[in-house]
Amino acid sequence: MIVGEQKPLEEIWEMVKRHKQLTVFGCNTCVAVCHQGGNKEAGILASLLRMKATQEEVDIDIVDSGIERQCEHEFFESVRDLMSRSEAVLSLACGIGVQFVATKYQALPVYPALNTTFLGDVIAVGHFTEKCQACGDCVLGLTGGVCPVSRCCKRLMNGPCGGSSNGKCEISKEIDCAWQLIVDRLEALGRLDDYEKIPPLKDWSKDRAGGPRSFKVEGM
């Protein structure tokens, strides 16, 4: 799923304070799972902004709302009236949702309440870790199901580097060495011999480097 983290309140306030009306708009799927951008968080953030407006003696009408997903047209049906009344939207969606709103409502200012941080999993309650960078050319079949692109700090295709120490990465004791994990997995699978195969150079044209990506399902 997509993980995001709320921006500091001050930064949000600086973006929105000049409006007379603001809709604080949750997105109740990915970023709700990480407790940062769901409809519940939209309600809390709206309250904090109202308090901030009172403190700063700024007159601004703040309402909160939300939908299931800000990245698909059909979910916006229920907020058609709200959007037509809004002077500005503070979206708690990931960057995709923010842009979807901006494209859908050409004349409506929209601001991001979150920093979209990564594609990750939930390894424990409230603990999210990056697992994929959407490079467009998955190598997990070669690497025992551990991604070197998102999990090795140097995205080495032939690691580990000389900085791997006690299973941790040289840059932080908080980060597992992806190549230690890969080697351990290959060994557990009885495939350690595969370690010595050198993969072809990675085709980054399928990654961000190749420009914005899209695809269409045939016949739909």
Add this chain to the structure above:
Amino acid sequence: MDLKTNSRLEKVLKSGQLAVTSECGPPRSSAPEGIIKKGNLIKNHVDAINITDNQTSVTRLCSLAACVHLKLQGLDPVLQMVVRDRNRIALQSDILGAASFGINNVLCLSGDHQSFGDNPQAQNVFDIDSMQLVQTVRRMRDEGRFLSGDEIKVPPNMFVGAAANPFADPFKIRVPRLAKKIAAGAEFIQTQCIYNVDKFELWMQGVRDRGLHDKVFILAGITPMRSVGMAKYLRKSVPGMDVPEELIKRLSGVEKEKQAAEGITIAVETIQRLKEVKGVAGFHVMAIEWEEKVPEIVERAGLFPRPVID
């Protein structure tokens, strides 16, 4: 002697004599005098001089330009290239540029992560990795082809090296990793600084068991300790560095002003012990910002004079 390049280092190694290399770090300025001085300080005691490439991710005068300065002095530089800062276009371009100045050695490295340096906010590149850079240079040299497959009319004449760290984890992968670098095309290896000689010998045993010492020239990495403080710092704070407790005790046992001399003696003793290890083809003496001590280490270790190569 089956020589692939004009590299003096290749000639020394293939003549069966122990080679000696050293390294110099370029300055954090546009003045070349410092690097030229360092090079001249050690030129009679080494066969080739590595020039580091923005080591520890701190911005410096570029390795390629520093190599050119040494080449113009008649020295044999080893161009260190990290894949952190340049994509495959820039790497291939710089290899041609270096070869155009008659630089005949390259050491292919990943590079320290940028978080250690002066621009931790920088983007990193890592388009290819060090193993693939070895492959790239060999393809350019031996097949006369760019990665794209296009022809190189005058291929680069480069003796190709890589690094090995026998002390990093997981230890069980360190011999296979060397095998992989050899399969990629590495012709010489310069190792991480060796302080835990027992562990290094264990690694070399694994290297010999697979016959890898017959396929690549291994230069053992030597860095003299300047103080017990340095030893403790390397032990505690540098991942992949293995400094045994006994070495710290030995340095702690001498007065502060004599610790540097003791560090030199330890380096000399390490070289002497490693000379007896089958498969060690030479030494890479990295006296970090202490280049003036390289001649003394080389002489006391019995590695002087250096072979005369025409």
